Structures are given as structure tokens and as C-alpha cells.
Amino acid sequence: MVQNRKKLIQLLIGNLSNYVVHAVLAEAIEDDGIMERYRKEGLTSFRLAEGYRERIHPKREVFSGKDVVHIRVCVGQRTRNELRKRICRGYEGIDLGLVEVYVERALVLIGIV
DSSP states (O other): OOTTHHHHHHHHHHHHHHHHHHHHHHHHOOOHHHHHHHHHHHHHHHHHHHHHHHHHSOTTSOOOHHHHHHHHHHHHHHHHHHHHHHHHTTOOSOOTTHHHHHHHHHHHHHTOO
């Protein structure tokens, strides 16, 4: 068990949220140059999240149900909040309905679910 487990889970949640935000933004944008930057930023965040996930629990071990629910809820809330901020700043074409899809996909890819 890691001593600073709560901190690592918060860092995992932050990086997964950033990954999902950039995935949704990449879907919303039509400019290929900006889309590629969003994908690159999302991939960087995903790789960092994988590192934190490995430090919390090795891949072969399963997260507890309580942790899975906490991570799922927090990632979804943070992502929706960030996307709402971006919509208020004038970003267009953002579909908040994609958040749950990308959150589930990220949790499966990283091995939490």
C-alpha cells in the first residue's frame, strides 16, 4: 500500500479528467492543427495517469468498488465543469453528452474497470 495513496488518486483523477476534456474538445473542433494539439495533450495526460495508476495498484490488482465509483464520479464532475467553463469562454460545438462515454472508455483503457 502506498503511503500517499489519496494524493496519487487525486493526481490520477486530474490527469484522466484532462484526457477526457481534450478528447471531447478534439471531437468538437474542425481545425486539424488544433485537433492534433488536443489529441497530443490528451495522450500526455493519459500516459501520466497510467503511471499514477501503476503506483496506486499494479495492473494485475483490481481497484475496490468504492475507489472505482469515487474515481468515475470525480472524473465526470471535473470534466463537465471544465467543459462548461470553456463553453462560457466561447468554445462552440462541445457535446457534454460525450463525457460519460469518454470517462468509461478511459477507465477501461487504464484498467480501473
